[in-house]
Amino acid sequence: MIPFNKPPVVGTEIEYLQQAIASGRLSGDGRFTRLCEQWLEQRFQAERVLLTPSCTDALELSALLLNIQPDDEVIMPSYTFVSTANAFALRGAKIVFVDIRPDTMNIDESKIEQAITAKTKAIIVVHYAGVACEMQRIMSIAEKHQLWVVEDAAQGVMASYQNKPLGTIGHIGCYSFHETKNYTAGGEGGAIVINDAKLVERAEIIREKGTNRKQFFQKQVDKYTWRELGSSFLMSELQAAYLYAQLLSADQINQRRLALWQRYYTALTPLAEQGLVKLPHIPTACQPNGHLFYLKLADKQQRSALIEHLNKKGILAVFHYVPLHSSPAGQQWGTFVGEDCYTTQESEKLLRLPLFFNLTDNEITQVIDAVLDFFMNPNE
Ligand SMILES: *Cc1c(COP(=O)(O)O)cnc(C)c1O
Secondary structure, eight states: OOOOOOOOOOOHHHHHHHHHTTOOOSSSSSSSHHHHHHHHHHTTTTTTEEEEOOOHHHHHHHHTTTTTOOOOOOEEEEOOHHHHHHHHTTTOOOOEEEOOTTOSBHHHHHHGGGGTTTTEEEEEOGGGGGGOOHHHHHHHHHHTTTTEEEOOOOOOOEEETTTTTSSSSSSSEEEEEOSSSSSSSOOOEEEEOOOEEEEEEHHHHHBBBTTTTHHTTTTTHHHHBBBBOOOOOOHHHHHHHHHHHHHHHHHHHHHHHHHHHHHHHHHHHHHHTTOOBBBOOOOTTOOOOOOOOEEOOOSEEEEEEEHHHHTTTBBBOOOOOOOHHHHSSHHEEEEEOOOSSSSSHHTTTTEEEEETTTOOOHHHHHHHHHHHHHHHTTTT
């Protein structure tokens, strides 16, 4: 059986876990948390990175940090994970969904401006598959209308746009270290990237349950108090130790994923040339990270047939998001502005193939052969 995903393992995780256990301190903001944060800050030239228990938490912290209030509006694609919307709906905001581009499955930057009203506070972009949104255009729209930009870069760690790391382009970036992502903090994990220096101090208060506990420990104040709405957004040291091992192998993981992605792309290009499938498009401004490989079939029925075909051969392939505006909570908390030209149509054709760090050459060959076989022997 070839699974759709296996959590990445580089082999050195156990050493760091043992060090964390031996240190006698496992709660947040310890040595491994700082090592991971510094690694990310230096590698991505980020103002400040704070580890969080998940990307969901990083998004929720963002909504608190940006003071999102009931009746504010936030713009985002409907083709995304629920956490992108939940984080802002939890603050009472109205979610405004905008259509995506069919070539990258990212928010269509040309349709953002028509969705902006006097209540709009932020644009939340999602870099699907680690391929960047058209950030130059989006940042200039945001500047013109004085809006915040949050990058949901859950899938974008180690990918760039015009050579700038994803997560460092908007005011805030959010990373995921869930086991389905390129790097994991032992199953669950995330980080918030704060690119606006003015937001750093409040972010540190919000993640410490809304207290100035950090300043107290640094002896900047003589007692700590409840300052504002906050929550518990610290990652455990055990998770940070696991993550640190993976970050030290980040280039190795990135190169392997890109090589696997390229193998799929090259092997399936003949199918695309015959018009049988569509393959992902990488705009020239984007330096991707091989987060996921998808192909697009003619329709939903053909996609189900291919899923079944692969299943019979012991291969797990899966589709992805059901557009949020078509879900019950999406209808309650959001509205789709403009026409849904591509969101529903393109999401129904998309199929993801197994792609993970520890996928072997032999396994990817089996997947490719099985996909080719589906098209070459349709009546089998
Ligand atoms: C995975 C993912 C998330 C959630 O990440 P968690 O770390 O599991 O909370 C949010 N947004 C997108 C686009 C994702 O792919």
